[in-house]
């Protein structure tokens with residue numbers, strides 16, 4: 579690790595969060611963990627393994643490619659592709675025993691024979707207006723078509739909630755009522771329902787009646803509340819922590835500009851630290867002149883535009899700031915011992931072990947919440963997590 583910018587993924591926190599939600603469910607309710615988008619940026623395989631170890635039963639992804647990544651890593655748990663898949667692409671899904679979402683009537687297509695049988699979950703659009711069938715009349719021919727196919731198994735039926743995390747979630751109640759109506763209609767036609775599921779993180783917390791046979795936990799696996807508009811009566815531990823080491827400290831005169839466009843101009847002599855993290859790493863440009871980082875336990879404001887690979891912070895008020903000092907971009911404040919010089923005194927092969935060991939033994943609880951940084955950047959925790967670029971090494975703290 580030569581650049582000194584890295585993320586810690588705390589698998590202990592992932593396991594804690596999953597177990598905490600598991601406790602909210604009845605014993606028979608299955609717990610799917612959404613690991614799409616590389617496990618919300620954390621690393622899909624690592625998150626999947628940690629979550630399954632903590633009581634999760636199923637995994638949710640956005641594409642067959644993401645599902646294959648898990649299968650190739652040897653993960654055998656049920657996987658559901660939450661986005662829609664074409665009949666020809668589904669051949670691969672069947673081969674690897676990956677369940678797919680059916681949001682379109684396939685009876686009009688030329689559908690290949692599936693070997694082994696393809697597992698499908700029917701998607702109902704109850705108000706998200708994104709994917710799925712809207713009425714019982716649309717669903718019935720699909721169910722009949724599935725039942726006419728010996729190589730297709732009806733494994734699930736589900737909907738997705740659009741406003742469960744909002745202060746006013748009355749639309750969610752309408753969504754659930756529509757879902758119930760379709761489920762009742764299917765039962766009235768004599769169909770035995772497969773796995774029924776509806777709730778995302780927010781839905782799980784809002785109402786246990788929405789848990790049905792399985793819930794789909796995403797953002798709160800990763801330690802964030804679904805939104806700021808709801809109480810989260812579960813203790814969530816932060817899972818993602820981003821750090822870097824200062825590369826330069828310099829003092830500029832009053833009137834001098836910082837970064838592209840000189841959007842920050844010093845109104846006094848200002849001590850500026852340069853940090854090798856930028857928007858290409860997933861630290862959004864929208865944080866320019868708005869966010870702060872933490873150095874030696876103190877806040878330092880981001881000044882000037884965030885560049886592609888670097889950013890500058892004002893450290894005028896912080897004593898003893900030097901190149902090689904550790905910067906917390908979000909997550910738990912870095913342990914005081916984290917200095918580049920300490921790392922460089924170790925053989926390269928021991929960098930990771932040293933970081934893991936010191937992070938694990940560090941008792942500091944102070945936090946620069948990822949969720950707060952997201953808000954300052956006019957976005958949400960989900961997007962900030964997914965933005966973490968693949969060039970940022972992830973260091974996994976397993977136990």
Ligand SMILES: *Cc1c(COP(=O)(O)O)cnc(C)c1O
Nearest residue numbers: 612660738778779794795796797
């Ligand atoms: C991503 C996703 C989830 C998880 O949502 P969170 O808000 O992150 O809990 C659940 N269901 C579907 C269909 C999804 O795409």
